[in-house]
Amino acid sequence: MIRKLYALCGTDRTRPFSPHVWKTKLSLMHKGLDFDVAPVGFTQIPRIEQGATKIVPLLRDGDRLVSDSFDIALHLEATYPERPPLFGGEGGKAAARFVEGWSQMTLHPMIGRIAIMDIHDRLDPVDRAYFRQSREQRFGKPLEAVAEAGQADIETFSAKLEPLRHMLKFQPFLGGDGPLFSDYIVFGALQWARIVSRQCLLADGDLVTAWFERCLDLHDGFGRSVTAA
Amino acid sequence: MIRKLYALCGTDRTRPFSPHVWKTKLSLMHKGLDFDVAPVGFTQIPRIEQGATKIVPLLRDGDRLVSDSFDIALHLEATYPERPPLFGGEGGKAAARFVEGWSQMTLHPMIGRIAIMDIHDRLDPVDRAYFRQSREQRFGKPLEAVAEAGQADIETFSAKLEPLRHMLKFQPFLGGDGPLFSDYIVFGALQWARIVSRQCLLADGDLVTAWFERCLDLHDGFGRSVTAA
Structure with missing residues (x-):
């Protein structure tokens, strides 16, 4: 299974800048989890995943959809407890x-x-x-x-x-x-x-x-x- | 054994105000540990416990002397791990x-x-x-x-x-x-x-x-x- 991370982008898709998406990318790297990035502009956000979110990052992880970088970190910590901890207790x-x-x-x-x-x-x-x-x-x-x-x-x-x-x-x-x-x-x-x-x-x-x-x-x-x- | 906490005071010894001493008092209460308070004025600090410290709080805990509210919290967490945690990991x-x-x-x-x-x-x-x-x-x-x-x-x-x-x-x-x-x-x-x-x-x-x-x-x-x- 490949995870999918919806991430804010500007015109240059090679220069993602959203602070919240950076938090999530590093959280995924920290846990050693693979993910594909789906870049979206501000005005596309309401249309992704059948209107599942008003904000990015949005992470599709199997059949789970989680938005908000903090909630994603909580999800990763709860779902992958055997991998390096993100919170330390x-x-x-x-x-x-x-x-x-x-x-x-x-x-x-x-x-x-x-x-x-x-x-x-x-x-x-x-x-x-x-x-x-x-x-x-x-x-x-x-x-x-x-x-x-x-x-x-x-x-x-x-x-x-x-x-x-x-x-x-x-x-x-x-x-x-x-x-x-x-x-x-x-x-x-x-x-x-x-x-x-x-x-x-x-x-x-x-x-x-x-x-x-x-x-x-x-x-x-x-x-x-x-x-x- | 009664612990002894050297604590800053002003003229009115019933109104201790040091922010750092309050941290330590609540840390001791949190751990459920008894302690006596020894009030000291600013200029008395260099003379307590044979010049052991330049700052208060200073805690005498048995034969240990620990100053600085953070170091005291670390000491309490390490010494009394079976009591309620002060850091949560x-x-x-x-x-x-x-x-x-x-x-x-x-x-x-x-x-x-x-x-x-x-x-x-x-x-x-x-x-x-x-x-x-x-x-x-x-x-x-x-x-x-x-x-x-x-x-x-x-x-x-x-x-x-x-x-x-x-x-x-x-x-x-x-x-x-x-x-x-x-x-x-x-x-x-x-x-x-x-x-x-x-x-x-x-x-x-x-x-x-x-x-x-x-x-x-x-x-x-x-x-x-x-x-x-």
Whole structure:
């Protein structure tokens, strides 16, 4: 059986950028599970698998369909317990929700603003229209005004990584000695930035940069299969 | 054997406020372990147990002396594995370092600025002098100027709790269904604020407020043994 992963794409299908899909790809690699990728644009999502989902990643795993990167990780951990753990026990599973909260409420909004025009410009025309309309509704202003606000985020981004730096003084990964799903959560956000934007958000010599490079090396350098923008 | 916990105190020994000591007290309660508290002022710390530590909490547990709230939690988990877990496995232990990073790099600096004069005013005269000198050196400005900067922190504090709110949509504690050391880490910071400052940082109806109240209820309401300022 080959698993099928529906994954967001822009015009260039060789440069998948969705942070959530990166989390799931690394989760599948971590478990050593094969999968085929089915790239979809924003406006195709409601039509896949008979309207099974409004979001990607969506994973077809045999007769199971699971969406949302966290739910997919839970599904993989429950279904393949004999393979390397993604959470490292119940405490790790619970704490991963906090890591998700931190990544999505702190890093994602900043990267979303910093890279908003880059993301827009990488989409197919039909998806560009959807993206502009939905994001302008969410932010209450034109994309270009959001991008302008993003200039201030560039200055403050590094300071937001202090919790990671503190952790990295004690251990090489959020998962401890090796990576767990929590690492993939934060990696997904920074990989998204790396692929869509030329804005350098990680400085040389930063503990976070060294951790991110370690994550890029994982699973035979899978994260490097897409080059930086 | 009675354990001895050296704990920071101000002039009023019935109102211990150190966030780190609160983490350790709740860790000991969580494990169901008895302990006596030995209150010490800032300037007494270098003299306890023949100069064994520069920081409190310091726990004497039989012939072991352990300082630092995280190291004490690790010690308790390793020494009393048959009692309720503080980390919930290796993944939880690793992630707790990130929670510590978030709490100490995000919440602590804000609370430290907001409550700096409250803390100062609650100390013995000799400790006030030490506190002013060491904090003015750290901040590079008079305590009163730090307190003024803290006014801006009051406005932005609630937004900093978004990662917790995201997590609390899925589960009642950082530890999942019940509390783990990660909960005590964040609780310690907010309990510190609750005890030293009259500034209300948590709003009614907030998911974080409900979680904090649950934490205050733990272990027969141990957190409520000191009233709010």
